[in-house]
Amino acid sequence: xxxxxxxxxHGNDSxxxxxGVTPKAVVMNTPTLAQRWRxxxxxxxxxxxxGLFFFAPLIGLxxxxxxxxxxxxxxxxxxxxxSAYARVLFNTFSVAGLVTLFSVLLGFxxxxxxxxxxxxxxxxxxxxxxxxxxxxxxARTYSWLVLLQASGVINKALMAMGIIxxxxxxxxxxxxxxxxxxxxxxxxxxxxxxxxxQAIDPMVLQAGAICGASPWTNFFRVFLPLCRSGxxxxxxxxxxxxxxxxxxxxxxxxxxxxxxPEFIVQQVQSFLNWGLASAAAALLIVITLVLFYFYLKLQPxxxxxxxxxx
Numbered sequence: 049x050x051x052x053x054x055x056x057x058h059g060n061d062s063x064x065x066x067x068g069v070t071p072k073a074v075v076m077n078t079p080t081l082a083q084r085w086r087x088x089x090x091x092x093x094x095x096x097x098x099g100l101f102f103f104a105p106l107i108g109l110x111x112x113x114x115x116x117x118x119x120x121x122x123x124x125x126x127x128x129x130x131s132a133y134a135r136v137l138f139n140t141f142s143v144a145g146l147v148t149l150f151s152v153l154l155g156f157x158x159x160x161x162x163x164x165x166x167x168x169x170x171x172x173x174x175x176x177x178x179x180x181x182x183x184x185x186x187a188r189t190y191s192w193l194v195l196l197q198a199s200g201v202i203n204k205a206l207m208a209m210g211i212i213x214x215x216x217x218x219x220x221x222x223x224x225x226x227x228x229x230x231x232x233x234x235x236x237x238x239x240x241x242x243x244x245x246q247a248i249d250p251m252v253l254q255a256g257a258i259c260g261a262s263p264w265t266n267f268f269r270v271f272l273p274l275c276r277s278g279x280x281x282x283x284x285x286x287x288x289x290x291x292x293x294x295x296x297x298x299x300x301x302x303x304x305x306x307x308x309p310e311f312i313v314q315q316v317q318s319f320l321n322w323g324l325a326s327a328a329a330a331l332l333i334v335i336t337l338v339l340f341y342f343y344l345k346l347q348p349x350x351x352x353x354x355x356x357x358x
Contacts, residue, residue: 106333109326109329109330110326110330112322112323112326113323113326113327113329113330114327115323116322116323116326117323122323123323123324123326123327124327124331126324127324127327127328127331133311136306136307136308136311137308137331139305139306139307140291140307140308141291143222143225143226143229143290143297143305143307144287144290144291145287146222146226146230147226147229147230147233147286147287147290148233148283148286148287148290150226150230151230151233151234151236151237151282151283151286152237152279152282152283152286154230154234154237155234155235155237155238155241155282156237156241156279158173158177158234158238159237159238159241159242159245160245161173162174162177162238162242163242163245163246174238174242177234177235177238177239178235180231180234180235181235185232185295185296186295188228188231188232189228189232189295189296189299189300190299192224192227192228192231192300193219193224193299193300196218196219196223196224196227196228196300197218197219198215198216198217199215202216202218203215203216203218219300220300220301220302221301221302221304221305222301222305224300224301225296225297225300225301225305227300228296228299228300229290229293229296229297232296233286233289233290236282236285236286236289237282237283237285237286238282239282240278240279240281240282240285241275241278241279241282242278243278244274244275244277244278244279245275245278248271248274248275252270252274253266253270253271256269256270280343281343284339284340284343287339288336288339288340291308291332291335291336292308292309292332292336293307293309294307294309294310294313297309297310298310308328308331308332309332311325311328312325312328312329315328
C-alpha cells in the first residue's frame with residue numbers, strides 16, 4: 049500500500065472557514081464610513097428641526113442664566129443663597145418626593161389588582177385609569193378644588209358622620225397639592241407596573257411557595273424584585289413630572305408652598321427677571337438629566353448599566 053504524506057497547514061489555515069465566503073467578500077460587505085454618512089443624510093431634516101426649535105431655545109435659555117443682568121453666576125448664587133428662593137427649592141423637592149411616595153403606595157396595589165382579577169374586569173379597571181389620564185388636567189384640578197374646600201363634599205361628609213366638628217383646611221396648602229398631584233400621577237405608576245407584573249410568570253411564585261417561602265417572603269424576595277424595572281421607571285417619571293408641574297400647585301397650593309415652576313412664571317411675568325428664571329429652569333433641566341442618568345445606572349438592561357457590569 050502506497051502512503052502519501054499530508055501537507056502541513058501553516059498560519060490560520062487550521063481554523064474553520066465559512067463555505068463560499070472569502071475574506072475579500074467579507075471586506076466588500078462591510079460598509080465604509082462614507083456609506084454610513086450617506087445613509088445618515090435622511091436624518092438631516094429631523095436634526096435641523098430639533099436644532100432650530102429645541103436646542104437653540106435651550107442654549108439661549110442657558111445663556112440668559114449666566115448673562116443677565118450681568119455676566120457671571122450671580123443668578124445661581126442668589127437662587128441658593130436667598131432664604132425665600134431656597135424655600136422654593138425645598139418645597140419643590142418635598143412635594144415631588146411626597147407625590148412619588150403616595151403614588152407608589154396607591155398605584156402598586158391598583159396595578160396588582162388589575163393583574164390578578166379576570167381579564168375582562170382588569171380591562172375595565174385599566175380603561176378607568178386611562179380615562180382619568182385623558183380627562184382635562186384643568187378640569188380634574190378644579191374638581192379637587194371643589195371637593196376639598198371648606199364647604200366641599202368631603203368636609204360635609206366627614207362632619208355628617210361626626211368624625212370632625214369643623215371643616216378641615218385641605219386647599220391652598222401642602223395637603224391639597226399632594227392629594228391633587230398624587231391623583232393625577234397614579235396612572236403613570238400603574239401603567240408600567242401593570243405591564244411588568246403581567247409579564248411575570250406565575251410559576252416563579254409557585255416555585256417559591258413550593259420551596260417553603262412564606263407569602264411575605266415570596267412577595268419581598270421574589271415578586272417585588274421582579275417588579276423593580278416597572279417600579280423604578282414609574283417612580284422616576286412621577287418624580288420628574290412633579291418637579292415641573294405648574295397648574296395643580298398653582299390652584300391647590302398657597303404662597304407658602306410655591307414650587308419652582310410657579311417661581312419661574314412669577315419671575316418672568318411679574319418681575320421680568322429673565323436671568324433668575326432662566327437659572328431656575330436650567331436647574332430643573334440639570335436635575336432631570338442627573339436623575340435619568342442614575343436611573344440608567346440602576347437598570348441592568350440599560351446601556352449604561354450593562355457597560356458598567358462587564
